[in-house]
Amino acid sequence: MRGEGVGEQRPPRRKQVQNGADYSHQHSNDNGFNDTNNNGDVVADEYSSRHKATNGRVRSRRRKRNEARIRKSRLFGICGAGCLFVGSIIAVSIMWVSPSDSSTSQNASFSGPANSNGVNYFGNYEGKDNERILSKIPNNNSPLTEEQEQEILQAAHGELNQFPISIGTDDNGSSTTWETIQHPGTEALKYSKGGSFSPQREKRTTASELAEVLSRKKLRGGSDNANLNGKSSGSSIEEGYMRVPKFWDPVPYKIVSDERERRSGNANVPSPDGRPRDGVRRYLGNFGSRLMTPVEAKSIGSRVPNSKIKGELLETIFVAIASYRDYQCSQTVESAFSRASHPERVRVAVVDQIRVGEDSPCSIPPDGPCEEYPNQATCKYQSQIDYLTVDADLSVGPVFARHLGHRLYRGEYFAMQSDAHVAFVLGWDNEIIEQWHSAKNEMAILSTYLSGTEGHIDLKTGKRTSKSRPIMCKSDFEGGYGDSKHLRHGQQPEGVPFIHDMPTLNPFWAAGFSFGRGHFVVNIPYDQHLPWIFQGEEISIGLRGFSYGYDFYSPEKSVCYHFYGRKGVPMFWENSSIYRGSGDYGMTRLNAIIHMTKPSINGKAKEWIHTDELKYGIGKVRDLQLFFDIFGIHVEQQKVENHLCRFVGRPMQKAFIPFLRTNEMGLDYGRITYRFVDQWKDEKDDDDDDDE
Numbered sequence: 001m002r003g004e005g006v007g008e009q010r011p012p013r014r015k016q017v018q019n020g021a022d023y024s025h026q027h028s029n030d031n032g033f034n035d036t037n038n039n040g041d042v043v044a045d046e047y048s049s050r051h052k053a054t055n056g057r058v059r060s061r062r063r064k065r066n067e068a069r070i071r072k073s074r075l076f077g078i079c080g081a082g083c084l085f086v087g088s089i090i091a092v093s094i095m096w097v098s099p100s101d102s103s104t105s106q107n108a109s110f111s112g113p114a115n116s117n118g119v120n121y122f123g124n125y126e127g128k129d130n131e132r133i134l135s136k137i138p139n140n141n142s143p144l145t146e147e148q149e150q151e152i153l154q155a156a157h158g159e160l161n162q163f164p165i166s167i168g169t170d171d172n173g174s175s176t177t178w179e180t181i182q183h184p185g186t187e188a189l190k191y192s193k194g195g196s197f198s199p200q201r202e203k204r205t206t207a208s209e210l211a212e213v214l215s216r217k218k219l220r221g222g223s224d225n226a227n228l229n230g231k232s233s234g235s236s237i238e239e240g241y242m243r244v245p246k247f248w249d250p251v252p253y254k255i256v257s258d259e260r261e262r263r264s265g266n267a268n269v270p271s272p273d274g275r276p277r278d279g280v281r282r283y284l285g286n287f288g289s290r291l292m293t294p295v296e297a298k299s300i301g302s303r304v305p306n307s308k309i310k311g312e313l314l315e316t317i318f319v320a321i322a323s324y325r326d327y328q329c330s331q332t333v334e335s336a337f338s339r340a341s342h343p344e345r346v347r348v349a350v351v352d353q354i355r356v357g358e359d360s361p362c363s364i365p366p367d368g369p370c371e372e373y374p375n376q377a378t379c380k381y382q383s384q385i386d387y388l389t390v391d392a393d394l395s396v397g398p399v400f401a402r403h404l405g406h407r408l409y410r411g412e413y414f415a416m417q418s419d420a421h422v423a424f425v426l427g428w429d430n431e432i433i434e435q436w437h438s439a440k441n442e443m444a445i446l447s448t449y450l451s452g453t454e455g456h457i458d459l460k461t462g463k464r465t466s467k468s469r470p471i472m473c474k475s476d477f478e479g480g481y482g483d484s485k486h487l488r489h490g491q492q493p494e495g496v497p498f499i500h501d502m503p504t505l506n507p508f509w510a511a512g513f514s515f516g517r518g519h520f521v522v523n524i525p526y527d528q529h530l531p532w533i534f535q536g537e538e539i540s541i542g543l544r545g546f547s548y549g550y551d552f553y554s555p556e557k558s559v560c561y562h563f564y565g566r567k568g569v570p571m572f573w574e575n576s577s578i579y580r581g582s583g584d585y586g587m588t589r590l591n592a593i594i595h596m597t598k599p600s601i602n603g604k605a606k607e608w609i610h611t612d613e614l615k616y617g618i619g620k621v622r623d624l625q626l627f628f629d630i631f632g633i634h635v636e637q638q639k640v641e642n643h644l645c646r647f648v649g650r651p652m653q654k655a656f657i658p659f660l661r662t663n664e665m666g667l668d669y670g671r672i673t674y675r676f677v678d679q680w681k682d683e684k685d686d687d688d689d690d691d692e
Contacts, residue, residue: 132156133252143263146295149256153299156252163302163316164347164384165410167245179246184531185396185579186240188586191609242394245407247278247525254279276615284519288548288619292519294663297442300519301413307344314345317429318412318518320405321362323420324353325392325570328563329362330378332420333385335560337377339424339462346429347384349408350420351401353572355392362420363387395572396531396579398511399586403526415521417514421563423453426462428559432515435555438502443666445516445545447509448472448554449492450562457561464557470494471554472506473648477638478535479587485638486536486591493645503553505652507631507644509542512562516550523548527590527616529609532576532583536590543594546627548619549666585609593617595624596635622669630669632676641678 132155138148153160170178182190257279276287284300285292306312319336323329329350337343352362363385370379378385386408395401402417409415414433425431436446449470453459456466470492479485489508497504514520524545530537542552588608591597593616618624627633632641659668 133255137255137259141263144256144259146293150295150299152256152259153252156250160250160252160299160411161302162410163304163345163412166383167349167386167388167408167410170243170245173243177246178243180241181244181528183240183242183394183396184400184529184586185582187529187611188531188582188609189579190240191585192581244404245388247407248410248522249278249280250411251279253283257282276612278615280522281615284523285548285619285621287614287617288523288621291549291621291665294442294665297517297519297665300411300517300522302411303413304345306342308342314342315413315433316345316347317414317416317433318409318521319346319348319416319418320351320402320408320521321348321418321420322351322353322398322401322405323362324395324398324401324572325355325359326362326420327360327569328421328566330360330364330366332418332422333362334366334376334378335422335424335462336428337381337384339426340429341427342429343377343381343384346381347386347410347412349386349405350388351404351408352387352389353392353395353401354389359392361387361389363389392570392572393575393578395575396582397533397572397586399526399530399533399537400528402511402537403528406521406525409518409521412518415514415516415518417511418560419450419512419562421566422450422560423457423459423563424462424560425457425464425558431557432555432559435503435557436515439553440502440664441551441660441666442517442664443550444503445509445514445520445550445552446503446555447506447514447516447552448512448558449489449510450512450560451494451558452564453561454564456558467496467557468494469497469554469556469558471504471645471648472508472510472552473645475508475539475633475644476640486587487539487596487633487640488535489538497554497556498650499653500556503555504649505656506552506554506648507542507627509538509545509552511538511541513558513560515555520545520550523619524550525616527593527612529611529616530586530590531579533586533590536587539596540590540594543624543627544616544618547622547624549621551667626669629675630672632678641676643678643680643683644676646680647676 133152136148136151136155138144144152168175168177173180254277260282280300281287284296302316303313304316306314321329321332329352333348333350336346336348340346350362354361365373365376365378367373367376370376370382373379388404388408390401390404405417414436416432432446436444439446449472451466451469456464456468458465471494472489472492474490474492475487476490477485478488489510524541526537527540530540533540545552585608588597588606592608593613595618628635631644634640655674656667656672659671660666661668
């Protein structure tokens with residue numbers, strides 16, 4: 001018998017429990033001690049006669065407490081069994097509706113969700129945005145609603161709204177944001193020669209020479225790509241390959257696009273037929289297979305705080321400039337920043353094709369280096385400028401240079417294109433944005449040939465001195481016969497516009513000036529595979545844009561002017577001997593893609609390079625034959641109806657604007673029955689137009 005402690009109140013006798021006390025009965029006594037000893041045994045009961053009455057009352061109270069505990073325990077048991085039953089039903093339901101072999105994004109780790117083929121969305125990319133994105137992907141197989149897709153993209157708002165984003169460097173060819181492509185001139189001549197071609201040139205620029213002329217940012221990297229095919233010597237031009245930045249394609253758009261396909265049962269990653277997997281382009285209408293929705297279109301475009309008005313956000317502008325050994329390139333960049341009302345929203349990307357030792361690179365500001373003259377606008381905003389410096393001997397015309405420029409786009413709200421020798425007016429950024437908004441058309445592209453600086457702008461003050469501007473309405477076939485003949489825009493009429501408060505509808509697009517939403521250069525990038533194309537690039541971009549649903553306008557007021565009549569300026573034609581003959585393949589491809597190929601004299605069409613045909617091809621939103629019919633272009637006869645300029649202007653505006661979609665997603669050409677026919681065949685073919 002164990003002795004009792006002084007003043008200790010004994011608990012009632014309990015049963016002994018194997019491996020310790022029974023959790024449903026174990027409790028502390030009034031002195032704070034458990035009713036088991038250190039070995040888990042129940043402490044013995046011994047009562048003193050002098051405490052019997054007191055202990056009797058204690059036993060009664062404890063018995064009632066124990067009974068209450070037992071009732072509560074039984075209640076919890078019943079509830080637990082019910083919850084277990086319901087949970088089992090839910091688990092069985094989930095197993096029934098979920099395919100056993102699918103890998104959903106919710107099962108992925110922090111590094112990113114895997115698609116139906118186990119491909120990780122993010123790879124080694126890490127960031128807090130990823131966790132937010134993962135949390136927004138519904139854990140089911142139902143199609144995503146528009147709201148759910150926007151929640152996913154909003155979760156990545158920090159990534160999609162960055163500005164400015166530099167392209168970065170490609171040190172030793174190791175950057176994951178760069179890729180290796182075959183030079184288009186080499187590609188065309190290899191195609192013609194059965195896979196063997198090595199271009200020849202007199203002078204070779206080494207990597208060290210090229211690096212010496214790069215200022216602040218070295219976008220081409222520290223390698224001349226000499227060993228891409230495993231050889232120990234040679235340069236990029238000799239091997240026929242180049243390292244270039246990849247197109248802008250943020251991961252969140254890939255996630256939404258892959259989820260769309262997985263949930264519709266059409267997932268094809270990787271694509272068995274080689275179709276491109278660009279996430280942002282699949283999201284934006286899937287390579288022109290359908291018109292973008294307003295929500296999809298509006299998801300593109302970064303904004304930055306207004307430096308002058310607190311709390312206001314400004315739409316950003318991407319300016320692409322292709323320069324070939326142009327001494328005025330740095331002046332153009334300086335003008336873009338110094339004349340802007342809000343230079344903080346402008347980002348300029350220059351493709352600078354130069355010869356080391358002969359040309360001054362565009363990256364050196366017009367007044368001299370920033371270390372000596374830091375007050376230049378180019379110096380103040382140098383973090384918003386990218387220079388992709390390319391050996392001039394690699395130049396094969398403006399199409400490839402501008403293709404490289406489109407690779408430098410990084411999600412800005414607007415995308416603009418100009419030549420490397422223009423002067424901007426004061427407040428050009430505010431003016432052109434206001435004109436674009438006045439069209440009330442998300443698919444509007446403001447584009448025209450530029451007037452010359454003389455008589456139109458005060459070069460010292462940047463003030464406009466003329467109200468006239470050109471419109472785009474005159475085009476005709478030129479060239480040889482068949483595949484080599486192409487549609488070329490001629491000199492356009494210019495005058496003071498009669499249409500005010502909105503831009504003027506045009507059928508054609510111009511390369512010298514183009515301004516529209518950023519998704520235009522995402523959907524309609526310059527074709528990588530068109531060497532030696534100069535005349536023909538405009539109808540190519542214009543028809544591709546039309547097929548995707550874009551509409552072209554001339555701005556009411558020009559915001560920049562062109563330096564014409566320059567003498568002694570080098571031209572890219574000086575490289576024609578390096579890739580002689582490749583232009584024929586470029587023109588054949590161009591005409592074939594835009595459905596303007598005429599059979600050759602022997603009745604057999606030429607072979608052409610089909611690489612990336614979908615990526616740089618025609619959309620399905622509008623049929624090109626509709627364009628030809630409306631504007632009097634006869635592809636088979638390779639002729640046009642003249643005097644189109646007499647229709648473009650007020651008549652076209654009056655006839656077409658009523659067919660602008662109510663959701664502002666472009667003109668509904670399917671409802672337009674107008675067909676232009678020349679009613680002035682016996683009159684002189686002049687440049688008169690109804691707008692002036």
